[in-house]
Amino acid sequence: MSINTLEEKFMHGLGDIYDAEHQFLKAMEQMRPQATSETVKMMLDQHITETEGQIKNLEQAFEALGESAERVKCKGAAGIVSEGQELTKETADNPNLLDLAIASASSKVEHYEISCYRGLIAAAQQMNQPQVVQLLTKNLQQEELTAQKIEQNTPTLLQKAMNRAASA
Numbered sequence: 678m679s680i681n682t683l684e685e686k687f688m689h690g691l692g693d694i695y696d697a698e699h700q701f702l703k704a705m706e707q708m709r710p711q712a713t714s715e716t717v718k719m720m721l722d723q724h725i726t727e728t729e730g731q732i733k734n735l736e737q738a739f740e741a742l743g744e745s746a747e748r749v750k751c752k753g754a755a756g757i758v759s760e761g762q763e764l765t766k767e768t769a770d771n772p773n774l775l776d777l778a779i780a781s782a783s784s785k786v787e788h789y790e791i792s793c794y795r796g797l798i799a800a801a802q803q804m805n806q807p808q809v810v811q812l813l814t815k816n817l818q819q820e821e822l823t824a825q826k827i828e829q830n831t832p833t834l835l836q837k838a839m840n841r842a843a844s845a
């Protein structure tokens with residue numbers, strides 16, 4: 678389908694992140710039982726709940742635009758998820774490395790989402806859709822905070838992975 682207007686491009690992008698959030702939610706639910714670090718578990722639990730809310734925010738954004746919420750297959754998300762799944766499989770025998778793998782996969786996810794939301798917010802501002810801007814900004818802020826938390830915890834996870842490797 679060809680895209681000819683900013684509005685059409687925006688709707689495509691909104692459907693894309695709507696699908697991506699569903700894919701990421703499922704991936705987090707799959708990773709959760711594998712995590713051993715309490716911090717990683719807590720981060721996943723919190724962000725699973727947040728993501729459920731984000732999906733609802735996106736549904737409200739569709740509604741504000743008079744459209745029904747529709748998922749557009751997000752190939753970018755599928756790629757990031759499958760890469761993360763591979764890495765967690767490969768590190769499955771080493772809990773500390775596995776926690777680190779979960780954190781680094783999550784970091785990629787958050788940065789992908791941040792980029793999507795920033796682009797969509799700029800377009801929604803241009804289209805003069807303040808309600809949509811507000812809803813998307815809520816999601817963006819949660820993604821930014823999550824990315825920050827992962828980055829703050831990475832040195833500890835790296836340290837653990839290092840110690841484990843040294844004593845192995």
Ligand SMILES: [Fe+2]
Nearest residue numbers: 787790820823
């Ligand atoms: Fe997220």
